[in-house]
Amino acid sequence: MPGPEQQLTVGGGPGRLEDGADVIVVGAGPAGSTAAYHLARTGLDVLLLEKSAFPREKVCGDGLTPRVVRQLTDMGVDVSEEAGWLHNRGLRLVSGRHRLELDWPELSAYPGFGLVRRRADFDELLARRAEAAGARLIERANVAGPLVDERSGRIIGVTARLGDRKQPVEYRAPLVVAADGNSTRLSLAMKRYRRTDRAMGVAYRTYFTTPRHDDRYLEAWLDLRDPGNPERRVVPGYAWVFGMGDGTANIGLGVLDTAAVAGELDWRELLRSWCAGLPPEYGYTPEAVTEPVRGSALPMGLNRRPHYADGLLLVGDAGGTVSPATGEGIAYAMESGRYAAETIVQALARRTDHGRELALYAYPQALRSAYDGYFALGRLAARVLARPRLLGPAGALGLSSPALLRAVFRLMVNLTEPNSRDALDRLLHALGKVAPSGR
Template sequence: MPGPEQTVPEPAGEAGGQQTGAERPVAAVTERSADVIVVGAGPAGSTAAAHLARTGLDVLLLEKSVFPREKVCGDGLTPRVVKQLTDLGIDVSEEAGWLHSRGLRVIAGHRSVDFDWPELSAYPGHGLVRRRADFDELLARKAASAGARVVERANVTGPLVDERTGRITGVTADLGEERRPVAYRAPVVVAADGNSTRLSVAMRRHRRTDRAMGVAYRTYFTTPRHDDRYLEAWLDLRDPDDPARGPLPGYAWVFGMGDGTANVGLGVLDTAKPEVDWRELLRRWCEGLPPEYGYTPDAVTEPIRGAALPMGLNRRPQYADGLLMVGDAVGAVSPGTGEGIAYAMESGRYAAETIVQALARRTDSGRELALRAYPQALRSAYAGYFALGRLAAGMLDRPGLFGAAGATGLGRPALLNAVFRLMLNLTEPNSKDALDRLPHLIGRVAPGK
């Protein structure tokens, strides 16, 4: 028989690192059914589980690892993420352990321009910085405090499928260090298991080959600039061994963490020919930083790690046969910037809202009709913005065009500010301004692309 569920502790506060008081009681695994199963406790899965559990639904959130666990990320969070955290009731004050950012510093060659986050009706005028391991654990605890049953060391091995209808009815998992086989059942399942999303693949949800993929690599080093309130994006990313080649299709970043270190990394389209050793490129790029950053090989505090970036809703169908995909599993990463946390959390929320409405229906046909609204919610939210991102990604893949555009933009701050707002998807909802309406207009022209 399976052993106890491994649940994350109740939050003692939102600061994230310190726990006080008793942990949640460990419950025997006697009930292996739920209203909804969420596979993966990253930002998308935990957000979905928290919103679902708030409504009183019985939610199982299955996580294969144990918190805290490492994930490759830049750790810089835009105002879109701040909104999602605030909506969940999470304290995002600096007293709770967050570093607030003022905006983005764009650097190319010997020029740099600072852009403050805009103050909008829907989004605050500041961003955040938080280590990803801490961030993910905080969200999982928030889901647990909302009522979700969070099970760690639950390695999902495949779907349970009704052979007659083809619908998913639950999942199988190996539980705990002993890898005890367990079956969990629910009428609706959310795949939040990352880019590899074995659950989605098992349900024949395959990646679109016409969508760009990206890769990201990052490390940390100690720096006197650790409390810089601007996230830095360095556009002129080149291979030191082949400088004549021109800019590579991506950018590098330096995000001060406020704890004596900075997260430094690069995000690139995975189209480079010939192949580039991205880890070595990042090392070499760091060596070229100005002396005031304090970078030396001895200052590096963690090894370089990399991960794939699935972009532009690259896996379909986004809902079918009882399975909804969110976050990296559905490819909810901006093709233009590589930002994923905001869209992971938003897709998790859209999925939760869809499921809540579906499970309130009185008939199977009514529930299915409601669930089929999820892809339309994603298209309405992202079709135009992701189309713009694909155009930007196309520029990145044409170094000459990208280099000329970057040089022109840095010489015209007003133009670059407009591009900054568009690329970060920070426009005013329901505005009549042409800049704010552009993504929505593009979305109408190509809603299904």
């Protein structure tokens, strides 16, 4: 495996050789910062490049499940309420006139509580945590493309432009982690294309002042309807209201399969129309809205592959790790960043190029083992919700069934105990392992 000290013939534009590292991580979102943290704490020289300057905004629901809590505590983050986190007890599912509050399960691998934190704070906290572990964080470093060894086709670094002056520089490393989000210019330049057979979703959100800002349950409304066809169209997704504990709530919608919605919908208008129908106790009015409606794409179901080849690993949104069942992205972004870091550490400990390369292919295997079955179930659930006729005449009634909603909850949050005595828990865990991945 070529090292940063080797003189290689490279492609790319002119630039000043700025620095070398053991690993370059492009993007300091949850996936990139988690990867950089776990790499740096082993003593590797890690360069973490972020195109923006912190704090910076990202579209998100701001609700964090126990899967995220586990990753945070493993990184030594103080998740107490005194440290600025709002704890929540579980998820409230709303369907029609029915409401069901479901607490997070207390499992051997996950705690029994979730969190809420604004992404502007959350992302910077993770980036600073990686920096404290030894990663060299460079903000306002806009990566323009890869440096490629023309003989082998391997990535050996990146080109970037720094600051307001867009100063061109080159950074070199034998391994690069693409954590640059859904647009992932780096992955595209290395010919990692999105799979068209995997659904793409969207999320739109805003904030509004509400007396329910300190609600201890995340709230998901399952009967999200197109206001143009309120009697016959259920949009394949859900709306949410997550109290922030600061006088406001994050309110938004996630559409899990945009291709399944016949015709074009104005997602911003759909959110505004849905908000207008909230019960009076939420206090929603257009005047209560504190920020513009913003949206982003949801790359789901491991929709960009290969996740490792030619020295480049894809993590988080760059690798399409968003859950097709819920649109949850942060937990799987952080987990994929950790899987990538652990794989790299093992690979760099090998004594030969061949051994290192073999070890690196453990990363996509880890992703498939962890997510293929669960994501396959998520895609199936999204297809059913996208086609109300499949639910039959009892569809609306079924969505209001407490027993069914409990099963939906287990599927949505992906929190199961393999050796549980609970029959539903064991069933969902087993299904998640054997569901066909369609890889």
